[in-house]
Amino acid sequence: MHTRAFVQRSRSYDSDEHERGAGACEWCEYALVITLATILLIGVSALTVFWVFFYREGYAWADDIPEKQFNLHPTLMVAGFITFSGFSVLLYRICRCFRRIYVKLLHAIFHALAFPCIVIGFLAVLDYHNKKGINNFYSLHSWIGFVAMGLFGLQYAVGFFSFLLLLICNKGTAGFRASLVPVHAAFGILTFVLGVAACLTGLTEKAIFTLGSDTYASMSQEAIVMNAIGMSVVAVAVLVLYTVRGTGGYRLRPAAQHPS
Amino acid sequence: MHTRAFVQRSRSYDSDEHERGAGACEWCEYALVITLATILLIGVSALTVFWVFFYREGYAWADDIPEKQFNLHPTLMVAGFITFSGFSVLLYRICRCFRRIYVKLLHAIFHALAFPCIVIGFLAVLDYHNKKGINNFYSLHSWIGFVAMGLFGLQYAVGFFSFLLLLICNKGTAGFRASLVPVHAAFGILTFVLGVAACLTGLTEKAIFTLGSDTYASMSQEAIVMNAIGMSVVAVAVLVLYTVRGTGGYRLRPAAQHPS
Numbered sequence: 001m002h003t004r005a006f007v008q009r010s011r012s013y014d015s016d017e018h019e020r021g022a023g024a025c026e027w028c029e030y031a032l033v034i035t036l037a038t039i040l041l042i043g044v045s046a047l048t049v050f051w052v053f054f055y056r057e058g059y060a061w062a063d064d065i066p067e068k069q070f071n072l073h074p075t076l077m078v079a080g081f082i083t084f085s086g087f088s089v090l091l092y093r094i095c096r097c098f099r100r101i102y103v104k105l106l107h108a109i110f111h112a113l114a115f116p117c118i119v120i121g122f123l124a125v126l127d128y129h130n131k132k133g134i135n136n137f138y139s140l141h142s143w144i145g146f147v148a149m150g151l152f153g154l155q156y157a158v159g160f161f162s163f164l165l166l167l168i169c170n171k172g173t174a175g176f177r178a179s180l181v182p183v184h185a186a187f188g189i190l191t192f193v194l195g196v197a198a199c200l201t202g203l204t205e206k207a208i209f210t211l212g213s214d215t216y217a218s219m220s221q222e223a224i225v226m227n228a229i230g231m232s233v234v235a236v237a238v239l240v241l242y243t244v245r246g247t248g249g250y251r252l253r254p255a256a257q258h259p260s
Numbered sequence: 261m262h263t264r265a266f267v268q269r270s271r272s273y274d275s276d277e278h279e280r281g282a283g284a285c286e287w288c289e290y291a292l293v294i295t296l297a298t299i300l301l302i303g304v305s306a307l308t309v310f311w312v313f314f315y316r317e318g319y320a321w322a323d324d325i326p327e328k329q330f331n332l333h334p335t336l337m338v339a340g341f342i343t344f345s346g347f348s349v350l351l352y353r354i355c356r357c358f359r360r361i362y363v364k365l366l367h368a369i370f371h372a373l374a375f376p377c378i379v380i381g382f383l384a385v386l387d388y389h390n391k392k393g394i395n396n397f398y399s400l401h402s403w404i405g406f407v408a409m410g411l412f413g414l415q416y417a418v419g420f421f422s423f424l425l426l427l428i429c430n431k432g433t434a435g436f437r438a439s440l441v442p443v444h445a446a447f448g449i450l451t452f453v454l455g456v457a458a459c460l461t462g463l464t465e466k467a468i469f470t471l472g473s474d475t476y477a478s479m480s481q482e483a484i485v486m487n488a489i490g491m492s493v494v495a496v497a498v499l500v501l502y503t504v505r506g507t508g509g510y511r512l513r514p515a516a517q518h519p520s
Binding site: 134135141143144186189190193194196197201203204208209213218219227230231237238241242245 | 398456497
Protein backbone atom coordinates (compact mmCIF):
# COMPACT_ATOMS: atom_id res chain seq x y z
CA MET A 1 0.00 0.00 0.00
CA HIS A 2 2.78 2.36 0.96
CA THR A 3 4.54 1.83 -2.37
CA ARG A 4 1.29 2.29 -4.27
CA ALA A 5 0.52 5.62 -2.55
CA PHE A 6 4.07 6.74 -3.25
CA VAL A 7 3.72 5.79 -6.88
CA GLN A 8 0.50 7.71 -7.32
CA ARG A 9 1.98 10.86 -5.85
CA SER A 10 5.04 10.40 -8.02
CA ARG A 11 2.91 9.94 -11.11
CA SER A 12 1.19 13.29 -10.61
CA TYR A 13 4.59 15.03 -10.75
CA ASP A 14 5.21 14.24 -14.35
CA SER A 15 1.92 13.17 -15.73
CA ASP A 16 2.52 15.28 -18.81
CA GLU A 17 5.55 13.16 -19.63
CA HIS A 18 3.68 9.90 -19.34
CA GLU A 19 0.45 10.73 -21.00
CA ARG A 20 1.62 11.74 -24.42
CA GLY A 21 1.94 9.29 -27.23
CA ALA A 22 3.84 9.47 -30.48
CA GLY A 23 2.51 12.34 -32.58
CA ALA A 24 3.38 14.47 -35.60
CA CYS A 25 5.22 16.86 -33.28
CA GLU A 26 7.55 14.07 -32.22
CA TRP A 27 8.40 13.16 -35.82
CA CYS A 28 9.26 16.80 -36.53
CA GLU A 29 11.48 16.85 -33.43
CA TYR A 30 13.03 13.53 -34.56
CA ALA A 31 13.89 14.93 -38.01
CA LEU A 32 15.24 18.15 -36.48
CA VAL A 33 17.47 16.23 -34.04
CA ILE A 34 18.89 14.00 -36.81
CA THR A 35 19.66 17.01 -39.02
CA LEU A 36 21.16 19.10 -36.22
CA ALA A 37 23.15 16.13 -34.89
CA THR A 38 24.64 15.32 -38.31
CA ILE A 39 25.66 18.94 -38.88
CA LEU A 40 27.16 19.33 -35.40
CA LEU A 41 28.90 15.95 -35.16
CA ILE A 42 30.58 16.29 -38.57
CA GLY A 43 31.03 20.05 -38.06
CA VAL A 44 33.01 19.77 -34.82
CA SER A 45 35.57 17.41 -36.39
CA ALA A 46 35.72 19.48 -39.59
CA LEU A 47 36.33 22.65 -37.53
CA THR A 48 39.15 20.91 -35.63
CA VAL A 49 40.83 19.80 -38.89
CA PHE A 50 40.40 23.35 -40.28
CA TRP A 51 41.97 24.82 -37.11
CA VAL A 52 44.99 22.48 -37.35
CA PHE A 53 45.62 23.11 -41.06
CA PHE A 54 44.94 26.86 -40.99
CA TYR A 55 46.63 27.82 -37.70
CA ARG A 56 48.77 24.85 -36.55
CA GLU A 57 50.55 23.75 -39.75
CA GLY A 58 48.93 20.34 -40.24
CA TYR A 59 49.92 16.85 -39.14
CA ALA A 60 53.07 14.70 -38.96
CA TRP A 61 54.69 11.93 -36.90
CA ALA A 62 58.35 12.83 -36.81
CA ASP A 63 60.99 13.58 -34.15
CA ASP A 64 61.91 17.03 -35.46
CA ILE A 65 58.38 18.45 -35.61
CA PRO A 66 56.66 17.19 -32.43
CA GLU A 67 54.11 20.04 -32.53
CA LYS A 68 52.64 18.64 -35.75
CA GLN A 69 52.47 15.24 -34.08
CA PHE A 70 50.62 16.77 -31.12
CA ASN A 71 47.98 18.05 -33.57
CA LEU A 72 46.86 14.45 -34.06
CA HIS A 73 45.80 14.38 -30.39
CA PRO A 74 42.94 16.95 -30.41
CA THR A 75 41.81 15.91 -33.89
CA LEU A 76 41.61 12.17 -33.17
CA MET A 77 40.18 12.61 -29.67
CA VAL A 78 37.40 14.89 -30.95
CA ALA A 79 36.73 12.38 -33.77
CA GLY A 80 36.73 9.42 -31.35
CA PHE A 81 35.01 10.77 -28.25
CA ILE A 82 32.65 13.24 -29.92
CA THR A 83 31.93 12.52 -33.61
CA PHE A 84 32.01 8.69 -33.77
CA SER A 85 30.83 8.08 -30.20
CA GLY A 86 28.12 10.72 -30.60
CA PHE A 87 26.84 9.13 -33.82
CA SER A 88 26.96 5.70 -32.20
CA VAL A 89 24.92 6.78 -29.16
CA LEU A 90 22.41 8.76 -31.22
CA LEU A 91 21.94 6.00 -33.81
CA TYR A 92 21.24 3.44 -31.12
CA ARG A 93 18.60 5.67 -29.58
CA ILE A 94 17.08 6.97 -32.81
CA CYS A 95 16.98 3.91 -35.12
CA ARG A 96 14.23 2.11 -33.23
CA CYS A 97 12.42 1.07 -36.40
CA PHE A 98 15.40 -0.96 -37.72
CA ARG A 99 15.91 -4.60 -36.78
CA ARG A 100 17.62 -4.72 -33.40
CA ILE A 101 20.70 -6.64 -34.57
CA TYR A 102 21.40 -4.04 -37.31
CA VAL A 103 21.16 -1.21 -34.79
CA LYS A 104 23.56 -3.07 -32.47
CA LEU A 105 26.00 -3.63 -35.35
CA LEU A 106 25.83 0.07 -36.36
CA HIS A 107 26.44 1.00 -32.70
CA ALA A 108 29.44 -1.39 -32.56
CA ILE A 109 30.84 -0.22 -35.92
CA PHE A 110 30.78 3.47 -34.95
CA HIS A 111 32.49 2.64 -31.68
CA ALA A 112 34.97 0.48 -33.60
CA LEU A 113 35.80 3.60 -35.66
CA ALA A 114 36.22 5.60 -32.44
CA PHE A 115 38.55 2.99 -30.91
CA PRO A 116 41.67 3.49 -33.12
CA CYS A 117 41.14 7.27 -33.07
CA ILE A 118 41.33 7.27 -29.27
CA VAL A 119 44.30 4.87 -29.13
CA ILE A 120 46.36 6.76 -31.74
CA GLY A 121 45.26 10.12 -30.27
CA PHE A 122 46.52 8.96 -26.88
CA LEU A 123 49.82 7.58 -28.23
CA ALA A 124 50.38 10.84 -30.16
CA VAL A 125 50.32 12.99 -27.01
CA LEU A 126 52.24 10.43 -24.91
CA ASP A 127 55.03 10.33 -27.49
CA TYR A 128 54.93 14.14 -27.85
CA HIS A 129 55.33 14.56 -24.07
CA ASN A 130 58.22 12.07 -24.00
CA LYS A 131 59.98 13.77 -26.93
CA LYS A 132 59.61 17.20 -25.25
CA GLY A 133 60.42 15.88 -21.74
CA ILE A 134 57.02 16.90 -20.34
CA ASN A 135 55.46 14.87 -17.50
CA ASN A 136 52.44 12.72 -18.27
CA PHE A 137 49.13 12.70 -16.38
CA TYR A 138 49.62 15.80 -14.28
CA SER A 139 46.63 17.90 -15.40
CA LEU A 140 42.91 17.75 -14.63
CA HIS A 141 42.42 17.23 -18.39
CA SER A 142 44.59 14.11 -18.36
CA TRP A 143 42.92 12.70 -15.25
CA ILE A 144 39.46 13.11 -16.78
CA GLY A 145 40.70 11.78 -20.13
CA PHE A 146 42.33 8.76 -18.47
CA VAL A 147 39.07 7.77 -16.76
CA ALA A 148 37.16 8.35 -20.02
CA MET A 149 39.57 6.14 -22.00
CA GLY A 150 39.45 3.39 -19.37
CA LEU A 151 35.67 3.40 -19.34
CA PHE A 152 35.55 3.45 -23.15
CA GLY A 153 37.73 0.33 -23.39
CA LEU A 154 35.79 -1.46 -20.66
CA GLN A 155 32.45 -0.55 -22.21
CA TYR A 156 33.57 -1.73 -25.64
CA ALA A 157 34.87 -5.07 -24.33
CA VAL A 158 31.80 -5.73 -22.14
CA GLY A 159 29.38 -4.56 -24.85
CA PHE A 160 30.99 -6.61 -27.61
CA PHE A 161 31.14 -9.75 -25.46
CA SER A 162 27.68 -9.44 -23.91
CA PHE A 163 25.50 -8.02 -26.68
CA LEU A 164 27.13 -9.60 -29.76
CA LEU A 165 29.21 -12.68 -28.82
CA LEU A 166 26.68 -14.02 -26.31
CA LEU A 167 24.05 -14.06 -29.09
CA ILE A 168 25.59 -17.47 -29.94
CA CYS A 169 23.56 -18.70 -27.00
CA ASN A 170 20.58 -16.39 -27.55
CA LYS A 171 17.97 -17.81 -25.20
CA GLY A 172 20.27 -18.83 -22.38
CA THR A 173 21.80 -15.37 -22.04
CA ALA A 174 18.68 -13.25 -22.63
CA GLY A 175 18.11 -12.52 -18.93
CA PHE A 176 21.75 -11.61 -18.32
CA ARG A 177 21.85 -9.37 -21.39
CA ALA A 178 18.60 -7.61 -20.44
CA SER A 179 19.91 -6.89 -16.95
CA LEU A 180 23.11 -5.45 -18.42
CA VAL A 181 21.34 -2.98 -20.79
CA PRO A 182 20.70 -0.16 -18.27
CA VAL A 183 24.22 -0.53 -16.79
CA HIS A 184 25.81 -0.37 -20.26
CA ALA A 185 23.62 2.63 -21.17
CA ALA A 186 24.41 4.54 -17.95
CA PHE A 187 28.17 3.94 -18.21
CA GLY A 188 28.02 4.78 -21.93
CA ILE A 189 26.53 8.21 -21.21
CA LEU A 190 29.05 8.70 -18.40
CA THR A 191 31.92 7.87 -20.80
CA PHE A 192 30.54 10.34 -23.36
CA VAL A 193 30.14 13.13 -20.76
CA LEU A 194 33.70 12.51 -19.49
CA GLY A 195 34.93 12.65 -23.10
CA VAL A 196 33.22 16.03 -23.50
CA ALA A 197 34.76 17.31 -20.24
CA ALA A 198 38.19 16.10 -21.39
CA CYS A 199 37.78 17.92 -24.74
CA LEU A 200 36.77 21.20 -23.06
CA THR A 201 39.59 21.16 -20.50
CA GLY A 202 42.05 20.07 -23.22
CA LEU A 203 41.03 22.94 -25.52
CA THR A 204 41.44 25.39 -22.62
CA GLU A 205 44.94 24.02 -21.89
CA LYS A 206 45.97 24.11 -25.53
CA ALA A 207 44.67 27.67 -26.02
CA ILE A 208 46.66 28.99 -23.04
CA PHE A 209 49.82 26.95 -23.77
CA THR A 210 49.93 27.73 -27.50
CA LEU A 211 48.52 31.24 -27.74
CA GLY A 212 49.79 32.44 -24.37
CA SER A 213 47.51 34.25 -21.95
CA ASP A 214 47.93 37.67 -23.62
CA THR A 215 47.11 36.55 -27.19
CA TYR A 216 44.21 34.44 -25.88
CA ALA A 217 42.91 37.43 -23.90
CA SER A 218 43.15 39.67 -26.97
CA MET A 219 40.73 37.32 -28.74
CA SER A 220 42.83 36.56 -31.79
CA GLN A 221 41.18 34.82 -34.74
CA GLU A 222 42.59 31.48 -33.61
CA ALA A 223 41.27 31.99 -30.07
CA ILE A 224 37.78 32.50 -31.46
CA VAL A 225 38.09 29.37 -33.65
CA MET A 226 39.24 27.31 -30.65
CA ASN A 227 36.39 28.65 -28.49
CA ALA A 228 34.01 27.82 -31.33
CA ILE A 229 35.25 24.20 -31.34
CA GLY A 230 34.58 24.11 -27.60
CA MET A 231 31.08 25.56 -27.94
CA SER A 232 30.31 23.05 -30.74
CA VAL A 233 31.36 20.24 -28.38
CA VAL A 234 28.98 21.72 -25.76
CA ALA A 235 26.19 21.86 -28.36
CA VAL A 236 26.80 18.19 -29.30
CA ALA A 237 26.70 17.22 -25.61
CA VAL A 238 23.40 19.09 -25.13
CA LEU A 239 21.87 17.37 -28.16
CA VAL A 240 23.05 13.88 -27.16
CA LEU A 241 21.94 14.27 -23.51
CA TYR A 242 18.58 15.61 -24.74
CA THR A 243 18.10 12.64 -27.06
CA VAL A 244 19.03 9.95 -24.55
CA ARG A 245 16.96 11.40 -21.70
CA GLY A 246 14.65 8.64 -20.44
CA THR A 247 11.38 10.45 -20.97
CA GLY A 248 12.06 11.62 -24.50
CA GLY A 249 9.93 11.32 -27.56
CA TYR A 250 12.13 8.88 -29.47
CA ARG A 251 11.32 5.99 -27.21
CA LEU A 252 7.81 6.39 -28.60
CA ARG A 253 6.47 4.86 -25.43
CA PRO A 254 2.76 4.04 -25.29
CA ALA A 255 0.51 6.21 -23.14
CA ALA A 256 0.65 3.45 -20.55
CA GLN A 257 -1.65 4.98 -17.95
CA HIS A 258 -4.49 5.25 -20.48
CA PRO A 259 -4.81 1.95 -22.35
CA SER A 260 -6.71 2.52 -25.56
CA MET B 261 -1.30 0.50 -36.66
CA HIS B 262 2.11 1.72 -37.69
CA THR B 263 2.62 3.53 -34.41
CA ARG B 264 1.48 0.50 -32.43
CA ALA B 265 3.95 -1.84 -34.16
CA PHE B 266 6.69 0.70 -33.57
CA VAL B 267 5.80 0.94 -29.92
CA GLN B 268 5.88 -2.82 -29.42
CA ARG B 269 9.30 -3.12 -30.96
CA SER B 270 10.47 -0.17 -28.88
CA ARG B 271 9.14 -1.73 -25.71
CA SER B 272 11.19 -4.88 -26.19
CA TYR B 273 14.37 -2.80 -26.23
CA ASP B 274 14.15 -1.71 -22.65
CA SER B 275 11.70 -4.06 -21.10
CA ASP B 276 14.00 -4.50 -18.13
CA GLU B 277 13.72 -0.79 -17.39
CA HIS B 278 9.94 -0.79 -17.49
CA GLU B 279 9.13 -3.96 -15.72
CA ARG B 280 10.72 -3.39 -12.36
CA GLY B 281 8.83 -1.90 -9.45
CA ALA B 282 10.00 -0.22 -6.28
CA GLY B 283 11.86 -2.72 -4.08
CA ALA B 284 14.24 -2.92 -1.13
CA CYS B 285 17.16 -2.60 -3.52
CA GLU B 286 15.89 0.80 -4.64
CA TRP B 287 15.63 2.09 -1.08
CA CYS B 288 19.25 1.02 -0.44
CA GLU B 289 20.31 2.83 -3.62
CA TYR B 290 18.25 5.85 -2.52
CA ALA B 291 20.01 5.99 0.89
CA LEU B 292 23.41 5.50 -0.76
CA VAL B 293 22.80 8.32 -3.25
CA ILE B 294 21.67 10.75 -0.51
CA THR B 295 24.73 9.95 1.63
CA LEU B 296 27.20 10.14 -1.26
CA ALA B 297 25.57 13.33 -2.61
CA THR B 298 25.73 15.09 0.77
CA ILE B 299 29.40 14.19 1.24
CA LEU B 300 30.37 15.21 -2.31
CA LEU B 301 28.29 18.40 -2.53
CA ILE B 302 29.55 19.77 0.79
CA GLY B 303 33.01 18.27 0.19
CA VAL B 304 33.62 20.06 -3.11
CA SER B 305 32.92 23.48 -1.58
CA ALA B 306 34.89 22.65 1.56
CA LEU B 307 37.86 21.57 -0.56
CA THR B 308 37.69 24.83 -2.54
CA VAL B 309 37.68 26.92 0.68
CA PHE B 310 40.59 24.82 2.01
CA TRP B 311 42.54 25.37 -1.22
CA VAL B 312 42.02 29.16 -1.06
CA PHE B 313 43.02 29.48 2.62
CA PHE B 314 45.92 27.02 2.49
CA TYR B 315 47.47 27.95 -0.88
CA ARG B 316 45.91 31.26 -2.03
CA GLU B 317 45.96 33.41 1.13
CA GLY B 318 42.22 33.69 1.72
CA TYR B 319 39.64 36.28 0.65
CA ALA B 320 39.33 40.07 0.41
CA TRP B 321 37.64 42.80 -1.65
CA ALA B 322 40.26 45.54 -1.89
CA ASP B 323 42.11 47.41 -4.64
CA ASP B 324 45.61 46.52 -3.43
CA ILE B 325 45.11 42.74 -3.21
CA PRO B 326 43.02 41.80 -6.30
CA GLU B 327 44.25 38.18 -6.15
CA LYS B 328 42.42 37.68 -2.86
CA GLN B 329 39.34 39.18 -4.46
CA PHE B 330 39.63 36.74 -7.38
CA ASN B 331 39.52 33.86 -4.86
CA LEU B 332 35.86 34.70 -4.24
CA HIS B 333 35.14 33.73 -7.88
CA PRO B 334 35.94 29.98 -7.80
CA THR B 335 34.61 29.58 -4.26
CA LEU B 336 31.24 31.27 -4.89
CA MET B 337 30.78 29.72 -8.35
CA VAL B 338 31.43 26.21 -7.01
CA ALA B 339 29.02 26.93 -4.13
CA GLY B 340 26.36 28.36 -6.48
CA PHE B 341 26.58 26.13 -9.55
CA ILE B 342 27.61 22.88 -7.84
CA THR B 343 26.76 22.71 -4.12
CA PHE B 344 23.50 24.68 -3.87
CA SER B 345 22.24 23.89 -7.40
CA GLY B 346 23.20 20.23 -6.93
CA PHE B 347 21.29 19.98 -3.65
CA SER B 348 18.33 21.77 -5.21
CA VAL B 349 18.13 19.40 -8.19
CA LEU B 350 18.67 16.27 -6.08
CA LEU B 351 16.15 17.30 -3.41
CA TYR B 352 13.47 17.93 -6.02
CA ARG B 353 14.04 14.50 -7.52
CA ILE B 354 14.52 12.59 -4.27
CA CYS B 355 11.91 14.08 -1.88
CA ARG B 356 8.91 12.59 -3.65
CA CYS B 357 7.22 11.59 -0.39
CA PHE B 358 7.00 15.19 0.89
CA ARG B 359 4.08 17.46 0.00
CA ARG B 360 4.69 18.91 -3.42
CA ILE B 361 4.61 22.56 -2.34
CA TYR B 362 7.30 21.93 0.31
CA VAL B 363 9.55 20.25 -2.26
CA LYS B 364 9.05 23.21 -4.61
CA LEU B 365 9.88 25.66 -1.82
CA LEU B 366 13.03 23.69 -0.89
CA HIS B 367 14.02 23.68 -4.59
CA ALA B 368 13.42 27.46 -4.80
CA ILE B 369 15.27 28.15 -1.50
CA PHE B 370 18.39 26.25 -2.55
CA HIS B 371 18.41 28.06 -5.87
CA ALA B 372 17.83 31.33 -3.99
CA LEU B 373 21.02 30.54 -2.03
CA ALA B 374 22.86 29.84 -5.30
CA PHE B 375 21.68 33.12 -6.86
CA PRO B 376 23.74 35.64 -4.76
CA CYS B 377 26.75 33.28 -4.90
CA ILE B 378 26.71 33.37 -8.69
CA VAL B 379 26.10 37.15 -8.89
CA ILE B 380 28.86 38.04 -6.39
CA GLY B 381 31.18 35.39 -7.89
CA PHE B 382 30.66 36.99 -11.32
CA LEU B 383 31.16 40.57 -10.04
CA ALA B 384 34.33 39.48 -8.21
CA VAL B 385 36.05 38.27 -11.40
CA LEU B 386 34.69 41.17 -13.51
CA ASP B 387 36.09 43.70 -11.03
CA TYR B 388 39.36 41.72 -10.74
CA HIS B 389 39.79 41.78 -14.53
CA ASN B 390 39.05 45.52 -14.67
CA LYS B 391 41.51 46.27 -11.85
CA LYS B 392 44.23 44.23 -13.58
CA GLY B 393 43.38 45.49 -17.08
CA ILE B 394 42.50 42.00 -18.39
CA ASN B 395 39.88 41.60 -21.12
CA ASN B 396 36.54 40.06 -20.19
CA PHE B 397 34.81 37.17 -21.96
CA TYR B 398 37.67 35.99 -24.13
CA SER B 399 38.04 32.38 -22.96
CA LEU B 400 36.05 29.21 -23.58
CA HIS B 401 35.48 29.12 -19.80
CA SER B 402 33.87 32.56 -19.85
CA TRP B 403 31.69 31.74 -22.87
CA ILE B 404 30.38 28.57 -21.22
CA GLY B 405 29.96 30.38 -17.89
CA PHE B 406 28.11 33.27 -19.54
CA VAL B 407 25.56 30.90 -21.12
CA ALA B 408 25.24 29.01 -17.81
CA MET B 409 24.59 32.25 -15.86
CA GLY B 410 22.06 33.47 -18.43
CA LEU B 411 20.18 30.17 -18.33
CA PHE B 412 20.31 30.12 -14.51
CA GLY B 413 18.71 33.59 -14.29
CA LEU B 414 16.08 32.74 -16.90
CA GLN B 415 15.26 29.41 -15.25
CA TYR B 416 14.93 31.05 -11.84
CA ALA B 417 12.65 33.81 -13.13
CA VAL B 418 10.46 31.46 -15.19
CA GLY B 419 10.37 28.83 -12.42
CA PHE B 420 9.48 31.30 -9.67
CA PHE B 421 6.77 32.96 -11.76
CA SER B 422 5.27 29.76 -13.19
CA PHE B 423 5.51 27.23 -10.37
CA LEU B 424 5.06 29.49 -7.32
CA LEU B 425 3.41 32.80 -8.28
CA LEU B 426 0.88 31.24 -10.67
CA LEU B 427 -0.37 29.05 -7.79
CA ILE B 428 -2.53 32.09 -6.92
CA CYS B 429 -4.71 30.88 -9.77
CA ASN B 430 -4.15 27.15 -9.17
CA LYS B 431 -6.79 25.55 -11.38
CA GLY B 432 -6.62 27.98 -14.28
CA THR B 433 -2.88 27.58 -14.75
CA ALA B 434 -2.56 23.81 -14.07
CA GLY B 435 -2.34 22.90 -17.77
CA PHE B 436 0.22 25.58 -18.53
CA ARG B 437 2.33 24.63 -15.51
CA ALA B 438 2.20 20.91 -16.36
CA SER B 439 3.34 21.61 -19.92
CA LEU B 440 6.23 23.69 -18.59
CA VAL B 441 7.58 20.99 -16.22
CA PRO B 442 9.61 18.97 -18.77
CA VAL B 443 10.99 22.17 -20.37
CA HIS B 444 12.04 23.54 -16.97
CA ALA B 445 13.60 20.17 -16.03
CA ALA B 446 15.53 19.83 -19.33
CA PHE B 447 16.88 23.39 -19.19
CA GLY B 448 17.67 22.92 -15.49
CA ILE B 449 19.87 19.90 -16.22
CA LEU B 450 21.45 21.79 -19.13
CA THR B 451 22.25 24.73 -16.82
CA PHE B 452 23.80 22.36 -14.27
CA VAL B 453 25.93 20.58 -16.91
CA LEU B 454 27.11 23.94 -18.29
CA GLY B 455 27.97 25.02 -14.73
CA VAL B 456 30.06 21.85 -14.34
CA ALA B 457 31.82 22.47 -17.68
CA ALA B 458 32.52 26.09 -16.64
CA CYS B 459 34.02 24.89 -13.31
CA LEU B 460 36.31 22.34 -15.02
CA THR B 461 37.58 24.76 -17.68
CA GLY B 462 37.94 27.49 -15.02
CA LEU B 463 40.01 25.24 -12.75
CA THR B 464 42.23 24.31 -15.72
CA GLU B 465 42.75 28.01 -16.55
CA LYS B 466 43.49 28.94 -12.94
CA ALA B 467 45.94 26.05 -12.48
CA ILE B 468 47.97 27.07 -15.56
CA PHE B 469 47.80 30.85 -14.91
CA THR B 470 48.67 30.62 -11.21
CA LEU B 471 51.03 27.66 -10.98
CA GLY B 472 52.59 28.09 -14.41
CA SER B 473 52.93 25.17 -16.80
CA ASP B 474 56.17 23.87 -15.19
CA THR B 475 54.91 23.78 -11.59
CA TYR B 476 51.60 22.30 -12.75
CA ALA B 477 53.47 19.63 -14.74
CA SER B 478 55.65 18.80 -11.73
CA MET B 479 52.47 17.89 -9.83
CA SER B 480 52.95 20.16 -6.85
CA GLN B 481 50.74 19.66 -3.80
CA GLU B 482 48.51 22.53 -4.90
CA ALA B 483 48.16 21.04 -8.41
CA ILE B 484 46.91 17.79 -6.90
CA VAL B 485 44.44 19.66 -4.66
CA MET B 486 43.12 21.62 -7.66
CA ASN B 487 42.77 18.43 -9.74
CA ALA B 488 40.98 16.83 -6.78
CA ILE B 489 38.47 19.72 -6.74
CA GLY B 490 37.90 19.10 -10.47
CA MET B 491 37.45 15.36 -10.02
CA SER B 492 34.98 15.99 -7.16
CA VAL B 493 32.99 18.24 -9.49
CA VAL B 494 32.99 15.40 -12.05
CA ALA B 495 31.81 12.95 -9.35
CA VAL B 496 28.97 15.33 -8.37
CA ALA B 497 27.95 15.64 -12.03
CA VAL B 498 27.90 11.85 -12.43
CA LEU B 499 25.76 11.44 -9.31
CA VAL B 500 23.29 14.17 -10.29
CA LEU B 501 22.94 12.94 -13.89
CA TYR B 502 22.46 9.39 -12.57
CA THR B 503 19.75 10.52 -10.16
CA VAL B 504 17.79 12.61 -12.64
CA ARG B 505 17.91 10.03 -15.45
CA GLY B 506 14.35 9.39 -16.59
CA THR B 507 14.29 5.66 -16.02
CA GLY B 508 15.76 5.75 -12.53
CA GLY B 509 14.53 4.12 -9.35
CA TYR B 510 13.58 7.27 -7.50
CA ARG B 511 10.62 7.97 -9.71
CA LEU B 512 9.25 4.71 -8.33
CA ARG B 513 7.17 4.36 -11.41
CA PRO B 514 4.56 1.59 -11.49
CA ALA B 515 5.27 -1.47 -13.65
CA ALA B 516 2.97 0.08 -16.23
CA GLN B 517 3.04 -2.70 -18.83
CA HIS B 518 1.89 -5.29 -16.28
CA PRO B 519 -1.09 -3.91 -14.35
CA SER B 520 -1.41 -5.84 -11.11
